[in-house]
Structure formats: structure tokens, C-alpha cells
Amino acid sequence: xxxxxxxxxxxxxxxxxxxxxxxxxxxxxxxxxxxxxxxxxxxxxxxxxxxxxxxxxxxxxxxxxxxxxxxxxxxxxxxxxxxxxxxxxxxxxxxxxxxxxxxxxxxxxxxxxxxxxxxxxxxxxxxxxxxxxxxxxxxxxxxxxxxxxxxxxxxxxxxxxxxxxxxxxxxxxxxxxxxxxxxxxxxxxxxxxxxxxxxxxxxxxxxxxxxxxxxxxxxxxxxxxxxxxxxxxxxxxxxxxxxxxxxxxxxxxxxxxxxxxxxxxxxxxxxxxxxxxxxxxxxxxxxxxxxxxxxxxxxxxxxxxxxxxxxxxxxxxxxxxxxxxxxxxxxxxxxxxxxxxxxxxxxxxxxxxxxxxxxxxxxxxx
Amino acid sequence: xxxxxxxxxxxxxxxxxxxxxxxxxxxxxxxxxxxxxxxxxxxxxxxxxxxxxxxxxxxxxxxxxxxxxxxxxxxxxxxxxxxxxxxxxxxxxxxxxxxxxxxxxxxxxxxxxxxxxxxxxxxxxxxxxxxxxxxxxxxxxxxxxxxxxxxxxxxxxxxxxxxxxxxxxxxxxxxxxxxxxxxxxxxxxxxxxxxxxxxxxxxxxxxxxxxxxxxxxxxxxxxxxxxxxxxxxxxxxxxxxxxxxxxxxxxxxxxxxxxxxxxxxxxxxxxxxxxxxxxxxxxxxxxxxxxxxxxxxxxxxxxxxxxxxxxxxxxxxxxxxxxxxxxxxxxxxxxxxxxxxxxxxxxxxxxxxxxxxxxxxxxxxx
DNA sequence: TTGAAAGCGATACCAG
DNA sequence: CTGGTATCGCTTTCAA
Numbered sequence: 001x002x003x004x005x006x007x008x009x010x011x012x013x014x015x016x017x018x019x020x021x022x023x024x025x026x027x028x029x030x031x032x033x034x035x036x037x038x039x040x041x042x043x044x045x046x047x048x049x050x051x052x053x054x055x056x057x058x059x060x061x062x063x064x065x066x067x068x069x070x071x072x073x074x075x076x077x078x079x080x081x082x083x084x085x086x087x088x089x090x091x092x093x094x095x096x097x098x099x100x101x102x103x104x105x106x107x108x109x110x111x112x113x114x115x116x117x118x119x120x121x122x123x124x125x126x127x128x129x130x131x132x133x134x135x136x137x138x139x140x141x142x143x144x145x146x147x148x149x150x151x152x153x154x155x156x157x158x159x160x161x162x163x164x165x166x167x168x169x170x171x172x173x174x175x176x177x178x179x180x181x182x183x184x185x186x187x188x189x190x191x192x193x194x195x196x197x198x199x200x201x202x203x204x205x206x207x208x209x210x211x212x213x214x215x216x217x218x219x220x221x222x223x224x225x226x227x228x229x230x231x232x233x234x235x236x237x238x239x240x241x242x243x244x245x246x247x248x249x250x251x252x253x254x255x256x257x258x259x260x261x262x263x264x265x266x267x268x269x270x271x272x273x274x275x276x277x278x279x280x281x282x283x284x285x286x287x288x289x290x291x292x293x294x295x296x297x298x299x300x301x302x303x304x305x306x307x308x309x310x311x312x313x314x315x316x317x318x319x320x321x322x323x324x325x326x327x328x329x330x331x332x333x334x335x336x337x338x339x340x341x342x343x344x345x346x347x348x349x350x351x352x353x354x355x356x357x358x359x360x361x362x363x364x365x366x
Numbered sequence: 367x368x369x370x371x372x373x374x375x376x377x378x379x380x381x382x383x384x385x386x387x388x389x390x391x392x393x394x395x396x397x398x399x400x401x402x403x404x405x406x407x408x409x410x411x412x413x414x415x416x417x418x419x420x421x422x423x424x425x426x427x428x429x430x431x432x433x434x435x436x437x438x439x440x441x442x443x444x445x446x447x448x449x450x451x452x453x454x455x456x457x458x459x460x461x462x463x464x465x466x467x468x469x470x471x472x473x474x475x476x477x478x479x480x481x482x483x484x485x486x487x488x489x490x491x492x493x494x495x496x497x498x499x500x501x502x503x504x505x506x507x508x509x510x511x512x513x514x515x516x517x518x519x520x521x522x523x524x525x526x527x528x529x530x531x532x533x534x535x536x537x538x539x540x541x542x543x544x545x546x547x548x549x550x551x552x553x554x555x556x557x558x559x560x561x562x563x564x565x566x567x568x569x570x571x572x573x574x575x576x577x578x579x580x581x582x583x584x585x586x587x588x589x590x591x592x593x594x595x596x597x598x599x600x601x602x603x604x605x606x607x608x609x610x611x612x613x614x615x616x617x618x619x620x621x622x623x624x625x626x627x628x629x630x631x632x633x634x635x636x637x638x639x640x641x642x643x644x645x646x647x648x649x650x651x652x653x654x655x656x657x658x659x660x661x662x663x664x665x666x667x668x669x670x671x672x673x674x675x676x677x678x679x680x681x682x683x684x685x686x687x688x689x690x691x692x693x694x695x696x697x698x699x700x701x702x703x704x705x706x707x708x709x710x711x712x713x714x715x716x717x718x719x720x721x722x723x724x725x726x727x728x729x730x731x732x
Numbered sequence: 733t734t735g736a737a738a739g740c741g742a743t744a745c746c747a748g
Numbered sequence: 749c750t751g752g753t754a755t756c757g758c759t760t761t762c763a764a
Binding site for chain 4: 386387388398399402403406430431433434435436437438439
């Protein structure tokens with residue numbers, strides 16, 4: 001549907017902000033060039049004119065039109081974040097809030113804005129294409145990649161700067177990413193438990209189509225194998241990272257003929273669900289059952305009992321957002337730098353309120 | 367700091383998307399005008415050319431440059447949301463996530479994008495000014511207004527379309543808003559408790575500099591007065607909407623010489639804190655102490671016990687976002703319509719897991 | 733039904 | 749240090 005005719009006319013009438021560069025320079029009896037240079041801090045303008053221009057700009061309340069700047073410079077000074085609101089992962093998506101907040105602050109500090117696109121389900125690739133092809137944004141951030149994420153090759157072919165928070169194990173071409181060592185973190189957590197004598201350690205994981213969850217699982221398996229323990233599928237659950245899911249998973253695990261004596265949870269929310277299921281059974285955490293939780297994730301109930309954990313998680317996610325933002329901006333401004341691929345080691349959050357106590361696991365056969 | 371010289375050159379070299387309108391029309395042996403018209407659905411192009419153009423556009427993977435469109439039309443097709451990350455209200459801000467999600471979906475459906483600005487503390491007015499004056503956005507949404515919110519007069523003077531989620535009681539000029547009847551909701555909640563015979567009803571409220579909290583308080587006071595009960599400042603607490611705050615407030619209230627027999631909580635998170643404090647004291651909710659909670663707010667722990675409440679709150683916030691977005695878009699596209707000022711009645715969420723049971727309040731003197 | 737040309741409001745090159 | 753002018757890519761008017 002084409003817009004009504006004369007729309008522009010109406011608009012300009014309604015807008016009424018007629019103080020533009022041309023008008024300002026006319027009043028100053030200077031060329032647009034000089035005024036522009038003065039305002040943008042170019043060295044070649046004399047201090048006196050610069051001051052004159054600055055004063056006039058303030059007086060006439062002039063501020064440059066971003067739309068025109070954007071066209072003239074070819075840069076939109078905006079970064080795209082795309083968030084898919086799929087029905088199934090409704091809750092998980094809230095993870096993005098802190099990430100976005102951390103990134104957004106960085107953008108602001110550098111004169112960038114953030115273009116946020118909420119798309120239903122899997123219109124994601126189209127959204128990325130639209131944003132970058134049409135020049136709406138100068139770069140994009142990709143969150144929570146799947147193992148083989150189509151977005152990455154899509155962005156590579158679009159030739160737009162981007163940074164992935166996480167990695168996609170099955171994408172071979174190089175790209176910029178930032179990731180926590182998921183595998184090692186879960187390996188450490190699992191080993192911690194096997195070292196304590198646990199022989200049936202359960203994993204309550206996120207969806208394993210997502211890369212980070214797959215890596216966590218491989219860390220879990222590696223630890224078990226090193227400890228000479230079998231990798232038992234009945235001890236592994238995966239699903240959305242929500243408290244009810246953790247609860248359901250733990251209940252099912254506790255109902256097994258040979259229930260686990262310890263749990264590794266792949267996020268704080270999952271761990272909370274596990275905790276609830278365990279306590280519901282009258283088992284004492286840290287005594288009858290152990291629970292270790294790793295999370296580069298976040299949850300939103302500032303329940304005082306777990307408050308330190310939540311706070312730590314939240315600020316960690318925010319920090320990750322800030323880091324990705326910084327990296328992306330530097331890629332945009334210095335495209336020839338080597339591709340950043342940053343892997344860092346995680347802090348392990350042990351237990352919820354307390355660390356797992358050493359114990360003889362129930363039903364263990366030493 | 368001025369950009370390095372030749373920046374544009376480097377950019378255009380790096381961009382490599384040389385399929386623009388001019389090029390496309392050259393290949394089609396048509397004028398830019400015709401091609402543009404064909405693509406934008408103007409009626410005057412013949413069906414045959416329209417098809418030819420559409421095919422070529424698809425074939426050459428053409429998509430119009432949003433930056434140029436924006437400059438030519440004077441509309442950026444983008445809505446601004448500004449979120450202030452003050453240090454004190456760190457947690458409260460997460461409320462915005464669902465609101466933003468709800469709004470974002472609507473924008474997408476109408477070809478708009480969302481420009482999200484995260485600003486530290488109180489750089490807010492400047493941010494609004496920058497966004498609108500420079501033409502970065504076509505309209506903005508204001509959330510969580512204070513009683514006398516400077517943003518509103520600022521936006522009025524900028525003459526940019528905006529919609530406020532909530533109202534500012536002390537702003538006299540008319541503007542578009544969407545609000546829930548906070549006063550009546552809390553009045554109803556309080557009356558519910560006094561009708562049950564409670565004579566010491568506490569209010570655990572949000573920060574009362576915010577308009578909605580002030581209104582809720584007035585509803586609380588009105589209900590007490592109608593019931594012939596004194597308005598006792600010692601029974602009223604206000605602060606950030608976080609669980610720890612609710613907990614602290616409830617503890618302090620329970621420590622009073624004359625503790626309340628019932629609580630009205632102004633959000634689910636506050637109510638959860640109250641609940642924890644109550645249970646910690648060995649009191650039974652719904653028997654020893656009653657708790658009623660109203661919330662147009664949201665919280666993020668999907669704890670199964672309260673799950674329906676949380677789910678309801680979340681979708682309500684998302685719906686509010688969508689409603690504000692719809693209103694704003696219609697204001698932008700039809701500026702001459704009467705100002706929408708929509709007040710709706712809230713559903714009351716009673717109790718957390720169970721409704722308050724009728725009881726003889728502890729220590730009551732009938 | 734089509735096309736030529738004038739904006740939109742800035743930036744940046746090349747002269748002076 | 750300052751100014752004229754082409755340019756960015758599209759929309760829209762006006763003429764054919």
C-alpha cells in the first residue's frame with residue numbers, strides 16, 4: 001500500500017524543526033562546510049569561528065539531522081540485536097534483558113544506538129538480512145547460537161560486522177565470537193562431585209540443540225569417563241531453562257530405580273527447580289543429595305537466600321553484553337584487526353546456598 | 367574527534383552492495399521513478415512492468431537503502447524506548463523486558479523497528495531530546511512516569527508523538543496515555559481485607575515518587591478511611607520493587623509493637639518477600655496473616671507454586687506494551703485523532719498460592 | 733503509464 | 749582557514 005500523496009508535505013509542516021545546517025550557516029554568514037567542520041571538531045577551523053558556531057548552534061537549538069548524517073556518511077551508528085520470541089522458549093528469552101542492558105550502555109558511550117528487533121519464532125534470518133542489507137545497522141550481535149547456526153553463514157555472506165556471544169561448533173568459517181569455557185566448567189563441576197565419591201551424577205541441562213548446552217554435556221561426559229563411570233542416558237535431561245523444567249527433570253530423575261545422589265544443573269533456574277524437587281522429597285541438600293550449578297545465565301528472582309548467586313549471574317551477563325558490544329564496535333571501526341575469538345574460564349557457582357558437603361552417596365557400591 | 371579522512375571511501379569499498387535503485391533501473395532500462403513506484407505498490411504502473419521490476423529486484427537481490435528512504439520520506443520508521451539504568455532501581459528495570467517484547471512485536475508487524483537506548487541514571491531527558499530532535503525516531507514511549515515527570519513536558523515541547531504507559535498526576539497539559547486504575551485496584555484489595563475484619567492492614571508499596579505507587583497509596587488510604595480505620599504511617603512502607611525489599615519491609619512491620627494482621631503488596635515480587643518474612647516467623651499465610659497482592663508489574667522466577675500468577679503478570683505486561691505500541695503507531699499515522707487516554711480496570715491477584723482465609727485478626731480489639 | 737529533475741540534510745573533496 | 753559543489757539513494761513533483 002503506497003502512502004497517501006503529499007505525505008511529505010504534511011510531515012514537514014507538522015515537524016516544524018526548520019533549523020538545519022543550511023539555515024544555521026545562512027544566519028552565521030558562513031558556508032555549510034565550515035559550520036559542519038566546526039561542529040564536528042575538525043582542526044582546521046579557527047577557534048573564534050568555532051566558538052561563534054557553537055554559540056549559534058546552542059542559541060538556535062540546532063542539532064544535526066541524524067537521517068541525513070546517516071546517508072552522507074554511510075554509517076547508521078546503530079547496532080542490531082535480534083531476539084526471537086519463540087513460543088516454547090518464552091521464558092528463556094528474558095536472559096537477554098541484562099545482556100542487552102550491558103551492551104546498550106556501551107553503545108551509548110560511543111554514540112551508537114541499539115536497534116532491537118523482536119521477531120516471532122523463526123523469522124530470524126530474514127530479520128538479520130533486512131537489517132543489514134538495507135543498511136539500518138552497522139553491525140549485529142548474535143546470541144545463543146545453535147550448534148550449526150544458519151544466522152552465522154547468513155551474516156558472513158552479507159559481509160556485515162558481527163559478534164557472536166557463544167560459538168557454533170559446526171560452522172567452519174572464521175568469525176568473531178566471545179564464549180565462556182562451557183565444557184571445562186561442567187567438567188569441573190562434575191569432577192567435583194565424582195571426587196566426593198558420587199557414582200550416580202545427573203545432568204540437568206538446557207536444550208542440547210543449542211551449542212552451549214551441547215558443550216556442557218560433553219564436559220559432563222568427559223568427566224564421567226575420566227572417573228571411570230558409565231555415561232547413562234537415564235541420568236541426563238535437557239530442556240528449556242526454567243524452574244519448572246528443572247523441577248520436572250529432577251522429579252523424574254529421583255523416580256528412577258537408581259536415583260542420582262548428585263545433580264549438575266546447567267543454570268540457576270534449573271538448579272532452583274532441582275532444589276525444590278529435592279526438598280519436596282524430604283531430602284536435605286548437601287547431605288542426602290548434592291547439587292552443583294553452573295550458569296553464565298541469569299534468573300530474576302532476587303530471593304535473598306540465593307541473592308549472591310543471582311547478583312553474580314546478572315552482572316556476569318551484563319558484562320558479557322558489554323564485552324560483545326565493545327568488540328563489535330572495535331571491529332566496525334577497525335575492520336582489519338584480527339578476528340577476536342575470546343574464550344574465558346568461568347567461575348563455578350557451587351550449590352545454591354551452600355557448597356555440596358562431602359558424604360557417602362546413598363546406595364553407592366564402593 | 368573528527369573521523370579519519372577518506373572514511374567514506376573506505377566504507378563504500380568495504381560495503382560492496384552496489385545494487386541500488388539507479389543500477390537496478392539501468393539494467394531494466396526503466397527510470398528510477400518507475401522502478402520505485404512499482405516496488406512501492408503505486409497503482410499507476412502497468413502490471414507487466416511491475417512484474418518485470420519485481421522479478422529483477424528478486425534476481426539481483428535488491429533491497430532499498432533504509433538510510434536514503436528515511437531521509438527522503440522524513441520518517442525513520444522507528445520508535446524510541448528509553449530505559450534509565452539507575453543504580454538504585456537496578457532490579458526494577460527488568461520489568462521493561464516484557465513490555466518491550468510486546469511492543470516490539472507490534473512494531474515489526476507494521477514495518478517499524480525499535481530504537482532502544484539504555485542510559486545511565488538521569489541522562490534521560492537529554493536522551494529523549496537527542497532521539498527526537500535529530501529525527502532518529504518517529505515517536506517514543508514513556509514508561510513508569512513520576513508524579514511530575516519532566517519527560518512529558520519535554521516531549522510536548524519537542525512536538526513528537528508519544529504515549530505514556532501510566533500517567534503523571536501533576537502534569538496538566540493533555541497527552542496520550544494508557545493506565546490501569548491503580549487507585550481502585552488497591553482500594554478493592556484493602557477493602558477486601560477490612561471486610562474480613564482486619565483492623566491493622568499494612569501497605570508494602572513501590573517508590574511513591576512514581577505516579578502509580580502514589581495512586582496505589584491513595585487507594586489504600588481511601589479504603590481505610592471508608593472503613594473508619596486510622597491511616598497509620600507505621601503500617602506503610604515503600605521502596606524498590608524487589609523481593610528483598612518486600613522481605614525487609616515485612617520484617618520491620620512484624621517487629622512493630624502492634625504488627626499488622628494483613629498485608630497489601632504492590633507487586634508480586636514484594637509479595638514474595640512478604641511471604642518469606644511471614645513464613646520465617648512461623649506464621650501461616652491465609653490463617654495467621656493475610657496477604658493480598660496487586661500487580662501490573664512482573665517478576666521472573668517461574669516458581670511453579672506461583673506460576674499462574676507470574677504467567678498472568680507477564681502476559682499482562684506484554685499486552686500493555688503491545689497496546690501502547692498500537693496506540694503510538696496510530697497517533698503517528700493519524701495525528702489528528704483525539705488523544706487516547708485509556709484507563710482500564712485491573713484484575714486483582716489475590717494471595718499467592720491461595721486466597722486469604724477469613725479469620726479473627728491477631729490482637730484485634732473489636 | 734513513464735521519465736527528468738528537484739529535493740531531503742548532511743559530509744567530504746578540491747580549490748582558493 | 750574557508751567556500752563551492754558533488755554525493756549519498758531514494759521519493760515525489762511536474763511534464764510528457
